[in-house]
Amino acid sequence: MTWNKIRPYLMISPAILVFSLFFIYPICYMIYLSMHDWNFVSPEKNFVGTANFTNLVSEKEFIEVMQNTFVYTALTVSLTIIIALILAVWLNKSGTIYGFVQGAIFSPHIISLVSISMLWMWLMDTDYGLLNWFLNLFGLPSVPWLTDPSTSLLSLAIVAIWKGIGFNTLIFIAGLQSIPRDIYEAAALDGTNRIRTFIKLTLPMLSPTLFFLTIIGIINSFQVFETISIMTQGGPINSTNTFVYYIYEYGFRFFKIGYASAAGVILLVIISIFTIMYFRLLARRVHYQ
Template structure:
C-alpha cells in the first residue's frame, strides 16, 4: 500500500493537468478538422479543409511573419539589454539596489496599464516620445498609426516590460559565479571583453538558456498588447497568431479555422522549444 501513497498525493495535480492542459489541446486538434460556428449543436467534419484554407490565405502568412519578426526582435533585444544591465547593476551599494527595484517595477505593473500608458506616450500629436524627438532635432513618428513602425513599437513596449525580470535573473546568475575565477583573470590581466566572452557568458549559459526559452514562448503568445493597442492594425501589420486565433474564433465564429491556426501555433512553439533543447543545450556549461 505504501508504494501507492506518492501517486495518491500527485493525483490532484495530474487530474488538473489532464483536464486543463491536455484535454483542451486534444479538443482543439479535433475542432481543427470540423466546421463549427460556436452556436450550432452539430459539428461538420471537413478533414484538412481548414488547414488548406489557412495555408492558401495570404493574411495568415502575414500574421505568421509578424509573429516571427516580433519574437526574434523581442527575445534578442530583451536578453541582450538585460545582460548588459545585469553586469552594470551587479554591484554593492544602495543606489544599485534601488535601480534593481526600479528596473523590475514595470514587470509587476498590469499589462493593461502599461499598454494605455504607452499609447499615450506614442500619440502622434501629443505624445511624450515625439516631444523628446523634437528636443533632439529628430522628425516625429506615427508609432502605432504607421504600418512601418507599429510592429516595432509593440516590440519596444514588450522589451520595456520584461527587461527587469530578465535583469534580476541574470544578476542572480552572476552572483553565483565563483569570485576566484575573476580574481585569477585579474591576476592574468585579462581584458574585460575576454572576461565577458570566456568567463561571464559561458558561466551564465544555464541562465541564458532558461531566459531564451521563457522569452521565446511568451513572445509567441503575445495577445494583450495587440488587443489593447492596435487590434492587429494598421492594415494587419501588428496581427499576431494568438490574436488571429481570437479574431476568427470569437469575432468571425469560424471555430474550426481558428483551431487550425491554434494547432499551427502549438507546433511552432513546440518546434522552437525542441530546437533550443536540441542545439542550444549543448552549449550550456553546468557548474
C-alpha cells in the same frame, strides 16, 4: 499490488487530474475542433478533415501573421536579453543606488499589461504623445508610431522590451552572483583583460540563465495578445496581427471555431518544434556548475 506501490500514484493523482483537465483535455479538444466547421452557437459540428489547415497555409493574411510573429519574437527576445545583460553587469554591485535602480527597472514587470498599453498609447500618440514632443523639441519630425505599418510592429516590440528588461536583469544578476569569485581572481592573476574575461568566463557560466530566459522569452512573445488588442487591434493593414490575436479574432469575433483551432494547433506545433530543437542543439553548450 501492495499499498507501498499504490500510495505514490495516489499522492500524485490530484496533480495528474488537474494537469489532464486543464492541459491535456483542452489540447485534444482543440485538435478535434480543428477538423470541424463550427460557429460556436450551433450544436452541429461538420467534419471537414484537413480543410481548415489547407485554407490557413494558403491564405495571405495568415502568412503575414506568421511573419509578424517571428519578427516580433526576434526583436523582443534578442534586444531584451542584450540590454538586460548590459544592465546586469553594471548593477552587479553593492550600494544603495544600485539597489534603487534594480527596483526601478523591475517595477514595469509587476504592472498589468493593460495599464502599460494605455500608458504607451498616450506616449506614442502621433499628435499629443510625449515621445513626439521630445522629437519635435530637438527639431526632429514626428513619428507615426502606431498608425504606420512600417513602425507599428517595432512600437509594440519597444513596449514588450521595456516591460521585460527588469525581470531579465534581475535573473542575470542572480546568475552573475552565483559565479565563484575565485575564477575571476585566477583570470586577473593571468593578466586577462575584462572583455576577454567576460567572453571566456562570464558568458559560459551564464549559459544556463541565457538558455532559460531565451526559452521563456520566445514562448511569451509567441503568446502576445494584450498590447495588440488594446493598442493596434492587429492594424494598420494587418501589420501587427500575430498568432494569438489572429486566433482570438477568428474564434470570438468571426465565430469560426474550427479555423481558429487549426491556427492554434499550428502555433502549438511551431512552439513545440522550436523548443525541442533548442533543447537538442543548444543544451549541449550549456555549462552547469
